Amino acid sequence: MPQDWLRSELGGLALAWLSFRGMQHRQLDDLLDTRPAEQLLPFRAHLHLIHRRSEVALNLARFSVLQAPDGPTRSLTLTQLAGAAAMLDHPHWKELYRFQIAESLPFYRGMARVQFAFDLQQHLELGEATSELTWALGDLRHDPTTSTYVYRTLVSIALDTNQPGAALKTLRKAESVAQDGLLSSELFLSRVLLTVSLAQYPITVHTAISAREHASAPDRLASTLVMGAKALALMGQTFEAVLMAQEAAALHRVLDSGRHAILNHLTLAYLHAGDLPRAQEALSRADSYAQHAGTLSWLARAECARQAGGEPLPPGDGIRAQLATLRWSWVRAYLPALLEQYGVVTFTPPEWTVRVSLAGPVRVWMSGDELPLRSTRPEAGLLALLVTAGGQVSRERALDALDLPGRTPTARRKALSAAAAALRGLLGWPQALSVDGGVLRLSDGPRWEEPTLPERGREDFFCEGRFDPWVLEWREERALAGVPE
Numbered sequence: 001m002p003q004d005w006l007r008s009e010l011g012g013l014a015l016a017w018l019s020f021r022g023m024q025h026r027q028l029d030d031l032l033d034t035r036p037a038e039q040l041l042p043f044r045a046h047l048h049l050i051h052r053r054s055e056v057a058l059n060l061a062r063f064s065v066l067q068a069p070d071g072p073t074r075s076l077t078l079t080q081l082a083g084a085a086a087m088l089d090h091p092h093w094k095e096l097y098r099f100q101i102a103e104s105l106p107f108y109r110g111m112a113r114v115q116f117a118f119d120l121q122q123h124l125e126l127g128e129a130t131s132e133l134t135w136a137l138g139d140l141r142h143d144p145t146t147s148t149y150v151y152r153t154l155v156s157i158a159l160d161t162n163q164p165g166a167a168l169k170t171l172r173k174a175e176s177v178a179q180d181g182l183l184s185s186e187l188f189l190s191r192v193l194l195t196v197s198l199a200q201y202p203i204t205v206h207t208a209i210s211a212r213e214h215a216s217a218p219d220r221l222a223s224t225l226v227m228g229a230k231a232l233a234l235m236g237q238t239f240e241a242v243l244m245a246q247e248a249a250a251l252h253r254v255l256d257s258g259r260h261a262i263l264n265h266l267t268l269a270y271l272h273a274g275d276l277p278r279a280q281e282a283l284s285r286a287d288s289y290a291q292h293a294g295t296l297s298w299l300a301r302a303e304c305a306r307q308a309g310g311e312p313l314p315p316g317d318g319i320r321a322q323l324a325t326l327r328w329s330w331v332r333a334y335l336p337a338l339l340e341q342y343g344v345v346t347f348t349p350p351e352w353t354v355r356v357s358l359a360g361p362v363r364v365w366m367s368g369d370e371l372p373l374r375s376t377r378p379e380a381g382l383l384a385l386l387v388t389a390g391g392q393v394s395r396e397r398a399l400d401a402l403d404l405p406g407r408t409p410t411a412r413r414k415a416l417s418a419a420a421a422a423l424r425g426l427l428g429w430p431q432a433l434s435v436d437g438g439v440l441r442l443s444d445g446p447r448w449e450e451p452t453l454p455e456r457g458r459e460d461f462f463c464e465g466r467f468d469p470w471v472l473e474w475r476e477e478r479a480l481a482g483v484p485e
Helices: 003-007 009-021 025-033 041-050 054-067 072-087 093-103 106-122 126-139 144-160 164-178 183-197 201-214 218-234 238-251 262-272 276-283 291-308 317-324 329-334 336-341 378-388 395-401 409-427 469-481
Strands: 353-357 363-366 392-394 433-436 439-442
Touching: 072 093, 072 106, 093 106, 106 126, 106 144, 126 144, 144 164, 144 183, 164 183, 183 201, 183 218, 183 329, 201 218, 218 238, 218 262, 218 329, 238 262, 262 276, 262 291, 276 291, 291 317, 291 336, 329 336, 353 378, 378 392, 378 395, 378 409, 378 439, 378 469, 392 395, 395 409, 395 439, 395 469, 409 433
Parallel strands: none
Antiparallel strands: 353 363, 392 439, 433 439
16 A cells, blocks of 8 residues: 555554454554544544543543544444443443444444443443343344454353353354454453353463463453463462463553552452552552442452451442352452351352263363364374373373374374374363373363263274274273173
8 A cells, every 4th residue: 555645644544443443452552653642533532441541531532523524433433432431430321322323324333232232241231231232243243353242242241140151152152253363362351251260270371371472452461361360379379370460450551550440450469469568559549440340349458458457348238239149250269268257158169070972983071061172183082092091191102002193103203292282272271281201191180070981882982983003902802891991
């Protein structure tokens, strides 16, 4: 494209829309740094909004409404105006959204509904949020970018209403829409929320670390890192948890100064590590801009008071209702002493299990969710060998037992390494399968259930479709013995 045109106001508007529609917020931030302050006001308002600088976003959006012509830019401006009003709990924020939705063409109506649903969710109006998202899917059915965002928000709502099964199914839909590339990076936050709720903490941490390289929006990366910090703390790695929570605060540029709701999370990280002075300092700058953050802020203040040895913080009626139906499963594991102080019944996090079936094609389920394993792949044979051997085998045994590609010893060793890497990717975190001293070993993080074997007389169905030497031996031995193992 001609550079002169790209440097023009119209070219800047085109580039801003490309970054906005692709959810590439870092690129949008860089673009705005090179443009005069009075240009691209709706996009400046958008960035302030995602950083929770609501008053700045509101003022920019108000001024931009006066300047923006009819069309997409004005539609975006009105949506940002409604979003800022919602963040500030303006009494007419819903009417602003409904006016925008009624006046917009289908695509922009769908985008407004997505933002409306997000703010409804923040205000705990989950039924109305789900309805808006369902309607938005109809408006945006030809747009994979925003549809991915819709499904991601539905995952969050399913978790908020304690429906992990529904969250899993919705995340699968989101993954099928996103496929690979930029859109898949939008699902990091959904994955960490889901895996924390299922007590799959190593997967949560691995997802948070991966998000550093791929997530484009600083606010979502910060939220993802916050949940990674929770998982690290629950794994007993308190120092690493504090570092990750600090990194999340730094993304919003409030680690050392400034106010932001994310400092509630940093406060809890310090408290979990036993650093009360730092926790109190972070809490003094923590915002509680909406009911969602208000509950979190109350929990942080109450835990500070408990650790300081003061009188218990009296909960208001709204907080009492929140404690009675606490939505965040991680809180129950994270603050058991505090919740016990207020008479909240705590519970043990759900058990993290892995089940493998060898009665037919090799299949695997994690916490009840079937993983996308192709039973004819080498990693399926490696998994079957490991679970029948009690979770560990020597490298030499695996090389002899598996039907690996390659004729030379070097080629077969490379094929085994590739199968191990693929199995780690399937299970979801690098330490799922370790190699130490020539021994391949499955992680004991989850509980591995006894593998399902074929019924007596159906030995030929063991690892159906596989022709590994050890599989053929197993079938022959069991058939001759006449009994299953």
